[in-house]
Amino acid sequence: MGDNYxxxxxxxxxxxxQNANNNGGGFMSGSQQGSQDSPNGQKVYxxxxxxxxxxxxxxxxxQAHSDxxxxxxGSEVTQVSLVGQISTISPRATNIVYKIDDGTGTLxxxxxxxxxxxxxxxxxxxxxGQYLHVWGRIKGLQNKRTVSSQMLRPVADFNEVTxxxxxxxxxxLYFTRxxxxxxxxxxEGGNGMFVDNNGGGNVGAAQGQAAGKKLPAKTSAxxxxxxxxxxxxxQNNEGLHVQNIASQLGMQANDVFKAGDELLGDGVIYxxxxxxxxxxxxx
Amino acid sequence: xxxxTPRILSPHLDSFTSRTVRLVxxxxxxxxxxxxxxxxxxxxxxxxxxxxxxxxxxxxxxGKVNPDLSVRVLRATDLGREGSVDFDxxxxxxxxxxxxxxxxxxx
Numbered sequence: 001m002g003d004n005y006x007x008x009x010x011x012x013x014x015x016x017x018q019n020a021n022n023n024g025g026g027f028m029s030g031s032q033q034g035s036q037d038s039p040n041g042q043k044v045y046x047x048x049x050x051x052x053x054x055x056x057x058x059x060x061x062x063q064a065h066s067d068x069x070x071x072x073x074g075s076e077v078t079q080v081s082l083v084g085q086i087s088t089i090s091p092r093a094t095n096i097v098y099k100i101d102d103g104t105g106t107l108x109x110x111x112x113x114x115x116x117x118x119x120x121x122x123x124x125x126x127x128x129g130q131y132l133h134v135w136g137r138i139k140g141l142q143n144k145r146t147v148s149s150q151m152l153r154p155v156a157d158f159n160e161v162t163x164x165x166x167x168x169x170x171x172x173l174y175f176t177r178x179x180x181x182x183x184x185x186x187x188e189g190g191n192g193m194f195v196d197n198n199g200g201g202n203v204g205a206a207q208g209q210a211a212g213k214k215l216p217a218k219t220s221a222x223x224x225x226x227x228x229x230x231x232x233x234x235q236n237n238e239g240l241h242v243q244n245i246a247s248q249l250g251m252q253a254n255d256v257f258k259a260g261d262e263l264l265g266d267g268v269i270y271x272x273x274x275x276x277x278x279x280x281x282x283x
Numbered sequence: 284x285x286x287x288t289p290r291i292l293s294p295h296l297d298s299f300t301s302r303t304v305r306l307v308x309x310x311x312x313x314x315x316x317x318x319x320x321x322x323x324x325x326x327x328x329x330x331x332x333x334x335x336x337x338x339x340x341x342x343x344x345x346g347k348v349n350p351d352l353s354v355r356v357l358r359a360t361d362l363g364r365e366g367s368v369d370f371d372x373x374x375x376x377x378x379x380x381x382x383x384x385x386x387x388x389x390x
Binding site: 053057101105129162172 | 286287288290305307341343358360362363368369372373375376379380383385389
C-alpha cells in the first residue's frame with residue numbers, strides 16, 4: 001500500500017507528459033485503455049471510482065479545463081457505468097461505435113479493438129434495439145462527449161436497466177444531499193439519549209453532512225457516547241484521559257477502554273500523550 | 284427534436300402530449316395495428332410495422348403522445364413474459380425520473 005502511494009505521487013508529477021501522449025491520437029489512448037493493469041494510462045490512480053450514471057449526467061458533467069477530470073455533482077468521476085438502448089452500431093477498422101439512448105439523452109460509446117484480440121471479439125456483440133451495459137471512461141473531444149468503454153455486454157434481464165437507473169439516482173442523492181437520512185437520525189437519537197446538554201449542537205453537526213464526523217453505522221452506543229464527549233471537550237492537543245472520561249460520563253473505566261478500542265480501531269480517535277489519553281482525529 | 288424520452292405511466296400522458304416518451308407495461312390486447320397496454324392504467328398504442336408484440340408479455344414503448352392520449356409507437360421492445368419484469372421497480376424509476384428530473388430529462 002505504502003509503495004503504491006509513493007508511486008502515485010510520481011505518476012501525478014509526470015502527468016503533463018502522459019497526457020500529451022493520451023491526447024495524441026485516438027488509437028493511442030484506446031490501446032492504453034485496453035490494458036488497464038498498466039499504470040501508464042492512469043491519471044489519478046489513487047482516487048479511482050466507478051460510478052453509475054445516466055447519460056444526461058455525462059452530458060451535464062463539468063470540466064474545469066480540457067485536461068481536468070470530469071465532475072458530476074461536484075465530485076470527480078474517473079470511470080462510469082451506464083445502461084442504454086442501442087440506436088445505431090458503426091463498426092470501423094479500429095473501433096466499434098455504439099450510439100445508445102437511455103431515455104435521458106444519447107451518447108456514443110467507443111469500443112476499441114486490439115489487434116491481438118480474438119477473432120470473435122472484433123465484431124459487435126449486440127444488436128440495435130438491445131440494451132447495453134457499459135463500463136468506461138468519459139472522453140471530451142471537440143465539445144463532444146463520448147465514453148470509451150473498457151467493457152460492455154448486452155443486458156439480458158430488463159430489471160438490470162431499472163436497477164441501474166435507481167442506483168444512479170441513489171448515488172446522485174448521496175452526493176447532493178449527503179448520506180441517507182436513516183443513519184443521521186440514528187446518530188441524533190444517540191446524542192439525544194446520552195448527552196442531553198449537547199444534543200442541540202450535535203444535531204447541527206450531523207446534518208451538515210460532514211463525512212469526517214460520521215461514525216461507522218456499527219459503532220456501539222457506548223463508543224458514540226465517548227466520541228461525542230471527546231468532540232465536545234475543550235480542544236487541546238492532549239485530548240482526554242480515560243479516568244476523566246469515565247468520571248464525566250459516570251461509567252466504568254473498563255467500558256470506556258472497550259469503547260476506546262472500538263474508536264481507535266475505526267481510526268476516528270487517536271492516542272496522544274499516552275495510551276490512555278485520546279483525542280478526536282479531525283480531518 | 285428532443286433527445287430525451289422521459290419515462291412515464293398512463294396517468295401522466297396528458298402532461299406529455301406531442302412529446303416522445305418511454306412506457307413499460309403489459310400487452311393486454313392486440314387489434315390490427317392497435318394495442319392496449321397496461322402501464323398503471325390502460326392506454327392505446329398505434330403500432331408500426333416493426334413492432335412485434337405478444338399478448339401477456341411486458342413491453343417497452345418509445346413513442347409520441349397524440350392529443351387524444353394514444354401513443355404512436357416509434358420503437359417497441361419485447362421484455363419477455365409478464366413475470367420477468369419487476370413492475371414495482373419500473374414504477375419507482377418513473378417516480379425518481381420526475382422527482383429528481385435533473386438527472387433524467389430537461390423540460
